[in-house]
Amino acid sequence: MKNPTLRGIDLVKRFGGVVALDGVNIEVPPRSVVMLIGPNGSGKTTLINVVSGYYLPDRGMVFLNGREITRLEPHERFGLGLVRTFQIPEPFKKLTVLENILLAARSHPGESAFKVIFRRSWRQYEEEIIEKAFRILELLNIDHIWDTRAYQLSGGQLKLLEIGRALMSDPMLLLMDEPVAGVNPVLAHNIMEHIVRLRDNLGISFLIVEHRLDIVLDYVDKVYAMHRGKIIAEGGPKRVIENPLVAEAYLGG
Ligand SMILES: Nc1ncnc2c1ncn2[C@@H]1O[C@H](COP(=O)(O)OP(=O)(O)OP(=O)(O)O)[C@@H](O)[C@H]1O
Numbered sequence: 231m232k233n234p235t236l237r238g239i240d241l242v243k244r245f246g247g248v249v250a251l252d253g254v255n256i257e258v259p260p261r262s263v264v265m266l267i268g269p270n271g272s273g274k275t276t277l278i279n280v281v282s283g284y285y286l287p288d289r290g291m292v293f294l295n296g297r298e299i300t301r302l303e304p305h306e307r308f309g310l311g312l313v314r315t316f317q318i319p320e321p322f323k324k325l326t327v328l329e330n331i332l333l334a335a336r337s338h339p340g341e342s343a344f345k346v347i348f349r350r351s352w353r354q355y356e357e358e359i360i361e362k363a364f365r366i367l368e369l370l371n372i373d374h375i376w377d378t379r380a381y382q383l384s385g386g387q388l389k390l391l392e393i394g395r396a397l398m399s400d401p402m403l404l405l406m407d408e409p410v411a412g413v414n415p416v417l418a419h420n421i422m423e424h425i426v427r428l429r430d431n432l433g434i435s436f437l438i439v440e441h442r443l444d445i446v447l448d449y450v451d452k453v454y455a456m457h458r459g460k461i462i463a464e465g466g467p468k469r470v471i472e473n474p475l476v477a478e479a480y481l482g483g
């Protein structure tokens with residue numbers, strides 16, 4: 231059987247007296263969009279932080295595609311294909327869309343610039359990177375604005391650029407905290423359509439924290455609902471939303 235892209239087992243994280251994660255089990259299957267919901271303070275961001283390596287859990291284990299990564303540094307996880315969108319720095323406002331995408335390119339692990347020079351010419355290396363950048367821009371339907379400077383982009387286009395920058399590092403799993411926050415509904419749907427397309431075309435998995443359930447739910451394969459550090463419901467979006475425990479949690483129960 232295929233390993234899940236991400237697996238968290240019995241994760242516990244305490245801050246003083248607060249148990250932010252209280253025995254969380256979570257699984258993101260390959261090629262899937264998984265959403266994390268729950269009221270304020272329920273532990274969603276803490277879980278993302280533990281998965282991405284910003285916090286070490288007090289207990290439990292994290293696996294990426296079957297490999298244990300519980301104690302790896304964030305940049306080591308990044309090297310293995312676990313990418314968090316805000317790990318990608320803010321776009322450079324004065325640079326164009328294409329230039330911003332190119333800056334996010336990284337040389338492959340273990341492949342120093344030196345080796346690249348000896349193996350093939352810089353020119354060929356650059357051509358490959360530019361081709362890759364354009365493939366990504368096309369996938370996101372922002373190839374027509376490749377020469378536009380970042381400060382001229384709309385909020386929705388900036389979000390797509392941020393996703394594009396993440397894609398340059400060939401992620402296996404993208405973690406996103408509120409990908410459609412502050413974006414108008416039309417663009418929010420557009421961003422979610424692109425996420426689904428990236429899942430289908432590139433086989434990437436997504437773990438998304440989002441409060442705008444009305445927009446995002448239709449696009450996700452699986453939902454985990456959290457409350458007070460625990461998973462209180464999981465499964466298909468409809469099933470989780472209709473779970474009375476979830477409504478109760480949001481009402482402050
Ligand atoms: N660095 C920290 N130090 C102390 N307490 C923290 C820290 N990070 C989170 N907490 C606490 O852990 C609990 C879970 O917080 P977390 O930020 O994970 O919730 P959340 O579900 O992301 O909430 P929101 O929807 O508001 O973003 C809260 O009680 C919070 O106050």
Ligand SMILES: [Mg+2]
Nearest residue numbers: 271274275276
């Ligand atoms: Mg949060």
